[in-house]
Amino acid sequence: MGLLSLTYRRPTYVERPPSMDGDQVSIGSGSADGDKLSSIKSSTSSTIAGIPAALSFDRIIDGGTCPPCTTRDFMNYLIYIERSAENLQFFLWHRDYVQRFKEAKTSDIALAPEWTPAMEEETAARIQKEHADKIRKDIKTPAIAIFEGTDFEKTPSASPQAVVVNKDPFSTPPGTPDQRDQSADFAADAKQSSYRSQATDAFLAAGVKAPFTIQPFRHELDRVIATYLAPGAPRQLNLSDREQKAALHALAYTTHPSALRDVVRTVEATLRRQAHPNFIRWSICNGNPPRVLFARVLGAGLIVAGLVAAVLLTLSSRARGWRALAALGWVLGTATLVAAWKGMCVVLHGMHHRHVRPWELFLAEGAEEEVGKGSFESFGSANSYEEEPWVVKYEKRNVVRKVFDREVWIKEPALRQIQDTIFVQALLCGAVVGGVLVAVFVSVPRGGYF
Structure with missing residues (x-):
């Protein structure tokens, strides 16, 4: 192969999308973070400067490349360098799920109708309206927050705008503002409760009723919700609160792959426009x-x-x-x-x-294929590597040995x-x-x- 143009430049480093906890950032909000995320989500099919066609995202995912640019290398990069492997894990699971759903011949497949774009837009508008109403309500009653958690909050004669205590024993208690603080509790509860109960809790938190279980693939989608969509999930995707609620509304209606259309669009855009160019840029480096x-x-x-x-x-x-x-x-x-x-x-x-790579260095001869093997499992624990044996061994390695x-x-x-x-x-x-x-x-x- 010949050389590329002498004006060639490596792919520009793309920063990770901002954290989407709650509704801190929304598309089209006009904020700097919102504009940054919008630019990543747009033009997902366009080519990226500095990446030849032989190293395109589709070619890597389809297995048309050699080391160190294979799908396994991409996954290892997302685990050990970028720490966002959940995007690729979810993307690969959904692609496989679409294929399996198409090939399913069971009679109950008719119970899972398509989630149409019109339904998606209607749900998004309803969630947007609920969010706007909530903001207006919070603006109208700012003084209530002063008495929250005190005896005045439960006093009937406090004021006409006093908060009414919810007496319904079957209602779902409100979640805490900081979802990150619940991640440890979520992981502990996951060992004691079923995926179904976790998915039900997520549905109720999103304001929808839990769906009936006779739809095809319902149990698998319960695991998807517990792994990728529920607040504090071990592989929680970086979605806005509205995207998360919209996905749960769709999944409460059907198990058709189209129910996750908007989530896949966000995940794929992040992979194509941010993770993939950064991976190619990183792969060009031949030395530690x-x-x-x-x-x-x-x-x-x-x-x-x-x-x-x-x-x-x-x-x-x-x-x-x-x-x-x-x-x-x-x-x-x-x-x-x-x-x-x-x-x-x-x-x-x-x-x-x-x-x-450091995570490959201490393997037995010929065991390279075992690196990150578990990372291709669609469901599992959080993508953490701090406890892997190679971490301590590599830290103890002196600088001269690292250089050579x-x-x-x-x-x-x-x-x-x-x-x-x-x-x-x-x-x-x-x-x-x-x-x-x-x-x-x-x-x-x-x-x-x-």
Whole structure:
């Protein structure tokens, strides 16, 4: 394969969408966070600058790439680097669910009608109206919050606007504002209660009745709600309160895959427009952070050595042509610095090698396929790796061993092509800097001091 254009630039780093706890951020709200999330959700099918077609999102998901750009590598990146693997796990589950639902031949499939776009818009408008009414109500009665939790709150003669205590023993108590504080309690309760009861609690919290259970795949969707949609779920998706409620309204009506249309749209947009370009940008780096730092120090050292040599030759009685020898240090040093700035080590690149990732480093020979194997399970605990054995082992590893960690060959041709292009760009930058400095030093008269 040839080189890409010499004007090639890596994919720009895309920040993660803002946290969507409650209704702090909403699409179209006019806030900076809202605009940022809107830009991620728009143009999901357009190409992204810096990513060749051979490394597109669809090609990676469909298994058309080689290491280190496979679906497994993408999943490991989301677990260990970006910490948002729940998006890809949910996306892969839904794609499989759509296929299984289409192939289902059972008679009860008619009990799960499609959730139409009209229903989706009607539900969104109703939730929006309820949210607006709640805000207006909160504005009208700001003084109530002062007496909340005191004896005045329950006193009948407090005021005409006093809060009426809910006497209904079957009503669902209001949730606490901070859902993150409930995550630990949720995980503990999940071990003692069924997915069905957790899903029922989520339905009631969203203001809808729990659906009847004879619909096809209802038990599986209960697990989906308990794993991805319920407040404090172990793999809770980054959805706004309105998106979460709309999804639960749809799931209360049907188990058809279209019930999760809006959730999948948000998840897929995040994967395509944020996680995927960041993954490609990260994959271009062939060295670990200690090795890249070492390359930067080496590059700076070569530049300084070239400057010292040029100054000494200028001050000596040697002919001016000798000063051109300093260009060797300037060209190599600048090229090494430019490549290291983009996360590449030119020595590793010369062999088309990369460092083995820390989570792969301590595996037995030939066990690479076991890395992150459990992460492809659709349901499970939170995506946490802090307790994995390699974490402590890698922290104890000294810096020298990290700099010279085990290496493997880069199999993906498109990634090697990107790295070749960056290497040539680095050499051209080094040649320009070296040429300019040589011209400056050669033009200076001889010192003749020694």
